[in-house]
Structure formats: C-alpha cells, structure tokens
Amino acid sequence: MAAPVEDHEIVDSSFTAIINAPIEKIDIPNWCFALSEHEYQGCSPAHIAAGFTTTPDGKRMSINVEIIGGSLMVQHYVETLGRKDHLILESVSDLFTPTGRTTIHVHWELSVKAIDSRRCEFTNHVRSWATKEFMAFFERQGIPFEVLRSQRQPMSIAHKKGETPLFAASIERAALRN
Structure with a gap:
C-alpha cells in the first residue's frame, strides 16, 4: 500500500451519532463486510456502490x-x-477528477462506546493524505497543495457529517436484527 505523504494531510474529520442498541449487540466489522449495496446507498446520496472481497494475503x-x-x-x-x-480500514483510493486519475490515502475508523445499557455513541473518523502520485499529479497542473486542501476539506467534512447518523442507524438496524 502506498504510504501517505505525512506532512500533506488533507482532511481529519470526526463525527458522532447515537445508536439505540446495547454494545453487546453491535459488531462493526460484521456490519461493514456484510453491508448490502442498497444499505450503503441509503447512507448518503453520494454513495454509488459497495462490495467486499479479500486481499491476496486474505x-x-x-x-x-x-x-x-x-x-x-x-x-x-x-x-x-x-x-x-472498533474497526480501522486503510485505503489507497482511486480518485477520478475532471483532469484525470490519481490516488489518495484514506484512514477510516469506526468505533462505538457504551453510553448506558441500551445506547452507544458511534464515531466515524476519517483522515486522508496526499500520496506521492497525488502530489505529482496536481503539481503537473500547477495547482498548489494548499489550494487543493482548502477545496477538498469542506466537501469531505460535509460528506462525513451527513453520512455519520445514517451509518449509525444502519449499524443499529443490524444490531437489533441479531
């Protein structure tokens, strides 16, 4: 996996929502790796498709x-x-822009902690960094990193803010089915 350019963080955003289910019934990895495409699409109007597989090492x-x-x-x-x-996922994601394709490193962390015997607080935390490919792609176009970051941050933060309560509701439904 391509390493992020550590001093080129693009976004660090974290949002929380309440899940009305006991912590014993919640299994975030099971939810994530069994999430139907329809359920994923219901968590944001920006979501197009979802699936799961394994890496060559399993x-x-x-x-x-x-x-x-x-x-x-x-x-x-x-x-x-x-x-x-607690689930942590790492991705070197493909990013398709109007001027071409590049990559971005994304760290996605989902966690819950019990509030009481019937409720949990869900946290959706995402950090992203430029990859070397990302930096070179935009440097060739003469676009400074700070300009990219200032444009990308509000869009990414708004997306996470909107999907967090919908992810929480989806995790709640899965927990209550179990």
Whole structure:
C-alpha cells in the first residue's frame, strides 16, 4: 500500500451519532463486510456502490464507490483492526477528477462506546493524505497543495457529517436484527 505523504494531510474529520442498541449487540466489522449495496446507498446520496472481497494475503476488504465534491472515488479499504466495537480500514483510493486519475490515502475508523445499557455513541473518523502520485499529479497542473486542501476539506467534512447518523442507524438496524 502506498504510504501517505505525512506532512500533506488533507482532511481529519470526526463525527458522532447515537445508536439505540446495547454494545453487546453491535459488531462493526460484521456490519461493514456484510453491508448490502442498497444499505450503503441509503447512507448518503453520494454513495454509488459497495462490495467486499479479500486481499491476496486474505485480509478482508471493503470496496466503496462514491462521489465527493464532483470527483469519483473508488476506495479499497483493507481491515487493519477488526474488533466488534472498533474497526480501522486503510485505503489507497482511486480518485477520478475532471483532469484525470490519481490516488489518495484514506484512514477510516469506526468505533462505538457504551453510553448506558441500551445506547452507544458511534464515531466515524476519517483522515486522508496526499500520496506521492497525488502530489505529482496536481503539481503537473500547477495547482498548489494548499489550494487543493482548502477545496477538498469542506466537501469531505460535509460528506462525513451527513453520512455519520445514517451509518449509525444502519449499524443499529443490524444490531437489533441479531
């Protein structure tokens, strides 16, 4: 997996929502890797498609397709931590812009903590960084990184803010079915 350019963070956003289910019934990795395309699409108008597979070494992978800020993204999220209450996924995502294709490194972390015996707080935390390919792609076009970051941040943050309560509701439905 291509390493992010650490000093070129694009977005760090985190939002929370309440899940009305006991923590014992929640299994975020099970939800993520069994999420139907229809359920994924219901979590944001920007969500196009979802599926899951495995990497060549057997790690679980969630494939998500969405449009953020007019750019199509194909995310290849590989599970790096998979506990019932905490899932961390890493992706070098394909980013299709009006001027061509590049990549972006995305770290997606989903977690829950009990509020009481019947409710949990869900956190949807996303960080993204430019890859070396991303930096070179936009440098060839004469677009400074700070301009890209200032344009991408509000769109990405708005997307996460909108999908967080809908992800929480989807996780709640899955928990209450179990």
